[in-house]
Amino acid sequence: MGEFKKLVLKQFPAVAEPESVDSRYWRKFQNPVTIKEYGSVSHVNFSPVRPHDVAVTSGSRVQIYSSVNGHVKKTISKFKESAYCGTFRDDGKLIVVGDGNGSVKVFELGGRALLRQFKGHTRSTHVSCFSMDRLHVLSASDDQTVRCWDLATETAVCVLEGHEDYIRTGTTVKASSDLFLTGSYDHTVRLWDFRTQSCVMKVDHGSPVESVVMFPAGSSCISAGSNIIKTWDVLQGGRLLNAVSNHQKTITCLVFDSNHRRLLSGSLDRQVKVYNIQDYKVVHSMSYAESILTLGLSPNEECLVAGMTGGYVSIRSRRTKEVDKMAIPPRPPRPGTYRYFQRGTSVRPEQDDLVVERTKHRSLAEYERYLRKFQYRNALDASLQTGRHVVITSLILELIHRDGLKIALSGRDENTLEPILKFLTKYVVDPRYTALLTDVCNVLLDIYASAVGESPKIDSLIGKLKSRIDYELLFQQQVFQLLGAMDMIFAASLPRPTSSVDSMSNRLRPNTESFS
Numbered sequence: 001m002g003e004f005k006k007l008v009l010k011q012f013p014a015v016a017e018p019e020s021v022d023s024r025y026w027r028k029f030q031n032p033v034t035i036k037e038y039g040s041v042s043h044v045n046f047s048p049v050r051p052h053d054v055a056v057t058s059g060s061r062v063q064i065y066s067s068v069n070g071h072v073k074k075t076i077s078k079f080k081e082s083a084y085c086g087t088f089r090d091d092g093k094l095i096v097v098g099d100g101n102g103s104v105k106v107f108e109l110g111g112r113a114l115l116r117q118f119k120g121h122t123r124s125t126h127v128s129c130f131s132m133d134r135l136h137v138l139s140a141s142d143d144q145t146v147r148c149w150d151l152a153t154e155t156a157v158c159v160l161e162g163h164e165d166y167i168r169t170g171t172t173v174k175a176s177s178d179l180f181l182t183g184s185y186d187h188t189v190r191l192w193d194f195r196t197q198s199c200v201m202k203v204d205h206g207s208p209v210e211s212v213v214m215f216p217a218g219s220s221c222i223s224a225g226s227n228i229i230k231t232w233d234v235l236q237g238g239r240l241l242n243a244v245s246n247h248q249k250t251i252t253c254l255v256f257d258s259n260h261r262r263l264l265s266g267s268l269d270r271q272v273k274v275y276n277i278q279d280y281k282v283v284h285s286m287s288y289a290e291s292i293l294t295l296g297l298s299p300n301e302e303c304l305v306a307g308m309t310g311g312y313v314s315i316r317s318r319r320t321k322e323v324d325k326m327a328i329p330p331r332p333p334r335p336g337t338y339r340y341f342q343r344g345t346s347v348r349p350e351q352d353d354l355v356v357e358r359t360k361h362r363s364l365a366e367y368e369r370y371l372r373k374f375q376y377r378n379a380l381d382a383s384l385q386t387g388r389h390v391v392i393t394s395l396i397l398e399l400i401h402r403d404g405l406k407i408a409l410s411g412r413d414e415n416t417l418e419p420i421l422k423f424l425t426k427y428v429v430d431p432r433y434t435a436l437l438t439d440v441c442n443v444l445l446d447i448y449a450s451a452v453g454e455s456p457k458i459d460s461l462i463g464k465l466k467s468r469i470d471y472e473l474l475f476q477q478q479v480f481q482l483l484g485a486m487d488m489i490f491a492a493s494l495p496r497p498t499s500s501v502d503s504m505s506n507r508l509r510p511n512t513e514s515f516s
Contacts, residue, residue, distance in 0.1 A: 004364075004368075004372045006364065006368055007365075007367070007368050007371065007391075007394055007395060007398060008394065009390050009391060009394045010390065010393060010394045010397060020283060020284075022262070022274065022276070022283035022284050023283065023284050025284075026274055026283075026284040026286070027284070028318045029286075029304045029316040029317065029318045030316065030317070030318075031316070031317060032314050032315065032316045033070045033314070033315040033316075033317075034289075034312055034313070034314055034315075035056075035065070035070065035312065035313040035315070036311055036312055036313075037056065037058035037059065037063075037311040037312070037313060038058060038059045038061075038311060039058050039059030039060075039082075039311055040058065040059075040293060040307075040308075040309050040310070040311055041056060041057070041058045041293055041294060041307025041308060041311065041312070041313055042057050042058065042082075042083075042084055042085070042126075042293060042294060042307070043055075043056075043057040043084065043085045043086060043087075043294050043307070044056050044057070044294050044295070044296035044305045044306075044307050044313070045057075045085075045086060045087045045088055045296060046067070046088070046296050046297070046298045046299060046303075046305075047088045047092040048088060048090045048091075048092055048299060049091065049092035050300075051066065051067060051068060052067050052298040052299055052300060052302075052303065053065060053066055053067060053073060054067055054296060054298070054303070054305050054315075055086040055087070055088060055095060056086075056305070056307065056313055057083050057084060057085060057086040057097065058083075058307070058311065058313075059082060059083070060077065060079045060080070060081065060082055060083055061075060061076060061077035061079065061083060062075075062076040062077075062083055062086040062095070062097055063075050063076075064076075064109070065313075065315070067298055067302070067303040067305075067315070067317075070315050074109065076095070076097065076107055078105070078107075078114060079097075079099045079100075079105075080099070080100075080101065081099050081100025081101045081124070082099065082100040082124070083097050083098070083099050083100075084097070084098040084099065084100070084124065084125060084126045084127075084128070085097065085098050085125075085126060085127055085128045085129070087128060087129045087130065089130040089134060090130070090132070090134065091134065092109070093108065093109060093110065094106055094107065094108055094109065094115070094130070095107050095109060096128045096129060096130060096137055097128060098124070098125030098126060098127065098128040098139060098141075099124070099125065100124045101124075102119070102120070102121035102122055102123055102124065102125055102141060102143070103117055103118060103119050103121070103125070104117070104118040104121070104125055104128050104137060104139045104149065105117050105118075106118075106137065106151070116137075116149075116151060116154050117154070118137060118139070118147075118149045118154060118156070120147055120156050120159070121139065121141035121143050121145065121147065122141070122143045123141050123142035123143040124141060124142045125139050125140070125141045125142075126140070126141065126142065126166070126167065126168050126169075127139060127140035127141075127167060127168070127169060127170035127182065128140075129170070129171070129172055130151075130172075131148075131172060131177045132172055132173075132174060132176070132177035133177040134151075135150070135151055135152070136148050136149060136150060136151060136157065136177075137149040137151055138170070138172065138180050140167035140170045140182050141167060142166040142167070144161065144162075144163045144164060144165065144166070144167065144184070145159055145160065145161050145163075145167075146159075146160040146161075146162075146163075146167065146170075146180065146182055146192055147159050147160070148160075148180075148194050157194070158194055158197045160192050160197060160198070160199070162190060162199050162202075163182070163184040163186055163188065163190065164184070164186040164188075165184050165185035165186035165208075166184060166185045167182050167183070167184045167185075168183065168184070168185065168208075168209070168210065169182065169183040169209060169210060169211045169212050170182040170183070170212065171212055171213055171214050172214075173214050173218045174214075174216045174218070175216065175217055175218035176218060178193055178194045178195045179191060179192065179193060179194075179218065180192045180194070181212050181214050181221055182212070183205070183209030183210070183211065183212040183223055183225075184208075184209055185208040185209070186208075187204055187205050187206055187207055187208060187209065187225070188202055188203065188204055188205065188209070189202070189203045189205055189209055189212055189221070189223045189232070189238075190202050191221075191234065201234060201237060201238045202238065203223075203232050203238035203240075205223050205225045205228075205230060206225065206226075206228070207225035207226035207228065208225050208226070209223050209224070209225045210224050210225055210250065210251060210252050210253070211223070211224045211251065211252065211253050211254040212224070212254070213254045213255070213256060213263075215260060216260060218234060219233070219234055219235050220232060220233050220234055220235075220241065221234055222254060222263065224251040224252075224253075224254050224265060225250075225251070226250055226251070227245050227246075227247040227248065227249060227250060227251055227267065228243055228244070228245045228251075229243070229244050229245070229251060229254070229263075229265060229275075229280075230242070230243045231243075231280075242280055244275070244280045246273055246282050247265065247267040247269050247271060247273065248267070248269040248271075249267050249268035249269040249291075250267060250268050251265050251266070251267045252266055252267060252268060252291075252292060252293050252294065253265070253266040253292065253293065253294045253295040254295075255295050255296060255297050256297075257297060257301060258297075258299055258300070258301050260277070261276070261277055261278075262274050262275065262276065262277065262283070263275040263277055263280075264295060264297060265295075266292035266293075266294070266295040266306060267291075267292060268291040268292070268309075269291070270287060270288045270289070270290060270291055270292065271285055271286070271287060271288070271292075272285070272286040272287075272288065272292065272295065272306065273285050273286075274286075288306055288308060288314060289308070289310075289312070289314075290308035290309050290310045290312055291308060291309045292306050292307070292308055293307050293308060293309060294306070294307040295307075301318065302317060302318050303315060303316070303317050303318070304316045304317075304318075365382075365386075366382040366385075367379045367380075367382035367383040367386070367391070367395060370382055371395070371398070374404075376399055376402075376404040376405075376407045376408040377407065377408050377410075377411070377412075379395060379399075379408070380395060380396075380399070380408040380409075380420075381416065381419075383395040384419045384420065384423060389423075389427055389430075389433070392423060393427075393433050393436060393437075396436060396437075396440060397436060400439070405440070405443060406443055406447070409440075409443060409444055409447055410447055414455040414457050414458050417448070417458060418457065418458070418461065420444070421444075421458070421461035421462065421464075421465060422461065424437055424440060424441055424444070424465055425461065425464050425465045425468050428441065428465070428468065428469065428472075429468060429469070429472040441465070
């Protein structure tokens with residue numbers, strides 16, 4: 001007697017699209033830690049040096065959180081008004097913060113002393129950062145001015161004017177320490193050159209600019225305002241390269257990944273979207289509980305921080321191989337334990353090793369054991385108990401091939417017939433199973449046609465099956481009528497081609513105007 005072959009499950013086309021590489025990567029940012037601040041979080045910034053602590057600016061203070069465990073490492077609260085835009089220097093030793101009265105303060109992270117305080121702005125300073133040469137501090141304020149401060153002498157090197165409304169965003173250019181990019185509520189993005197102390201590029205975004213970022217080479221920049229993201233070519237004087245709109249509400253922040261190949265945008269619609277820089281298509285989306293005001297990604301891409309309107313800070317971490325290596329190695333198993341005897345089971349053989357193969361006993365499912373014994377009725381009942389429609393339909397197909405479907409359906413009472421009718425009612429209109437289950441319905445009705453009316457439960461289930469099929473037939477009829485109407489509309493909208501016979505008749509038709 002030949003060996004029994006296991007039931008081959010029928011494969012159907014996948015309904016959902018396969019997950020992309022980007023989705024798998026960004027989905028690893030899991031286990032969000034939520035921290036409540038005293039006010040709305042206006043800015044987050046990661047330290048460029050390890051362990052990449054994050055500065056969270058909220059209310060009248062700046063708190064330094066550990067990106068590893070989310071604990072507070074330092075608190076800076078020497079502000080009478082609201083604090084804005086706490087930003088690290090690229091060596092991670094200093095941090096600069098603007099405040100509500102217009103001053104700009106520089107703190108040392110190793111101590112508590114206030115190193116520098118720059119006074120000159122007359123309104124709130126929402127933009128503050130260090131220049132690329134580490135010798136200057138750049139700031140932009142609601143007084144519509146951009147200032148460059150000398151860190152050593154605590155004086156203003158230059159004051160640049162040109163914006164006509166509040167300046168709420170700005171960024172340095174890594175390619176040059178003399179360039180500074182700002183965005184304002186006057187709908188413009190300006191590139192400033194401190195060597196000439198003038199604006200060298202000006203573009204109109206079309207709406208109040210909330211965030212700007214610059215590519216490392218300085219060849220192009222990106223601005224966000226309203227729900228639109230625009231890319232500008234700096235080398236060609238601000239030519240518009242691309243414009244995309246995928247958010248439903250105002251975009252509040254933009255941030256690059258470490259390789260500048262992906263762009264992340266946060267919005268008031270509580271969504272964070274990841275764009276591919278090559279074609280600016282959305283490759284992944286993340287949802288949050290509150291509207292997003294600011295966004296930060298660590299340089300090693302292990303931590304994603306979002307600041308929200310309700311004063312909440314969400315920290316999402318991504319586990320990497322480097323983190324796994326830093327973990328404590330597992331203790332060796334004690335002799336005599338189960339783990340001790342399982343040593344080496346996960347070791348893969350080398351190419352030159354001699355592998356002794358052994359035949360493993362294949363365990364059969366309950367419906368396969370009944371199928372092996374030709375107990376078709378029990379096999380069908382066991383498959384129905386699994387609740388897996390793929391297994392049930394595959395078993396029905398196997399019974400049809402063995403001419404055992406009628407045997408499996410015969411001799412049933414109302415209790416054993418009920419799960420079959422419920423399954424048919426649920427999946428008979430599924431396009432994947434309609435052809436197969438229609439034949440099962442016909443066989444079932446042929447067997448129990450004479451018993452209709454004897455059981456109220458079975459009569460009710462058969463009535464539901466009939467109603468489901470009638471509704472599907474009506475739906476299909478309406479769909480075909482709609483398709484016919486659409487075909488007529490499309491045909492009428494197309495221009496009618498002029499045939500050679502029509503053109504010949506037009507030429508031979510007499511000109512009545514000449515006779516008149």
